[in-house]
Amino acid sequence: MEILVLIVHxxxxAAIIGLVLLQQGKGAEAGASFGAGASQTVFGSTGNTGFMVKITALVAAILFATSxxxxxxxxxxxxxxxxxGIPSLQVIESAxxxxxxxxALEIPRSTSSGAASSDIPTAD
Structure with a gap:
């Protein structure tokens, strides 16, 4: 079932990418006002805007459902x-x-000057 949902997803x-690329931008409607022949389209005088927007919304809704x-x-x-498997709580307890x-680490004893003898320099 998971494989099927993943394939559909x-x-x-890919379908939503294609649908978005097929849609015209907002500037494409300006040419229609100067007689670009929009009344002779397959989808009617309004063009394919309403149809493509509805299909894109439907595909997007199904994409969210598969997500x-x-x-x-x-x-x-x-x-x-x-x-x-091993729950994380058991891993923490075993650690x-x-x-x-x-x-236990041994703490170095202090020398006669009162400072601990180590390789780390101290600010005096």
Missing amino acids: VLLA FALAYFAKERAMSVSEV AERAQELP
């Missing part, structure tokens, strides 16, 4: 992996247990 994305479906599938997959098993 990709096809809808939500893919997000739902991704959430379900993440939930099933966390139940089967805390291993940290207690590590040997």
Whole structure:
């Protein structure tokens, strides 16, 4: 089911790109007022503007629906992996247990001048 939704999603994305590219810009309507022959179009005297806008809106709505479906599938997959695999809480607890098993670092003792002997310079 997820593969089918993904294929439909990709096809809808390509369709919406094509529909947007096929539409005329706002400046294209200025030529129609000077007798560019807009009354002889296939879609009527208003041209294809209303038709293309409605189809684009429909494709965009379906694209959003497939986006939500893919997000739902991704959430379900993440939930099933966390139940089967190692949950993050167990990883944190095991790291805390291993940290207690590590040997403690020894703090260098101070020298006669009162400063700790180390390779790190100090500001005096």
